[in-house]
Amino acid sequence: MSLAKTLWEENADIARAALEHRFVRGLGDGDLPLGSFQEYVAQDAFFLEAFGRAYALALAHSPDHAGLHDFAQLLAGTLEELELHGKYAERWGVELGDVVPGEATLAYTDFLLATAALRGVGETCAAMTPCMRLYAFLGQSLADEGIGESNAYAEWIETYSAPDFEALVSTLEDLLDRYAADTPAVHAAYRRAMNLELAFFEDNADGTSG
Secondary structure: OOHHHHHHHHOHHHHHHHHHOHHHHHHHHOOOOHHHHHHHHHHHHHHHHHHHHHHHHHHHHOOOHHHHHHHHHHHHHHHHHHHHHHHHHHHHOOOOOOOOOOHHHHHHHHHHHHHHHHOOHHHHHHHHHHHHHHHHHHHHHHHHHOOOOOOOOHHHHHHHHOHHHHHHHHHHHHHHHHHOOOOHHHHHHHHHHHHHHHHHHHHHOOOOOO
């Protein structure tokens, strides 16, 4: 089994908790309060900018040409995701220019950027992969449950259940397998990121973050 798959299976408990979290259930059922989604969009846009910067740092630290290409592709995907958030923001009246990060958002971005700046590329991949794999898991799981015609959050589910997004996740997992060693630090970084994902949903569930 690849290291990426091993790490994902080790953290299946957090993945299940995320799928059952009231924020994610609200997305799937379409009954998430609008204020919660508006706050989430703002916080996630702030997060994605840091995520993109972490990709840029990984690209700069990449030891070979193949890594340069793959990290550049992943950075482009993150920029496309930010464009999607811009559409959400415009549609639901969310101002992205002056986002004050919540505690969970700031904890996550600080962790990612510190890892990308100070640790090796393999550990950076371990810190970044959970976000991508978890969102694909959530999107695909919610899509399998069925998307109601009146669900205002159908576009979110469709985005993260799409084959194009799965392809980006696979690219990052391949990088993790290529560059990361099976060390306690790598396992800890992956677990830390998974817990921060769950905290991010919790922090935005009531629309009160920041």
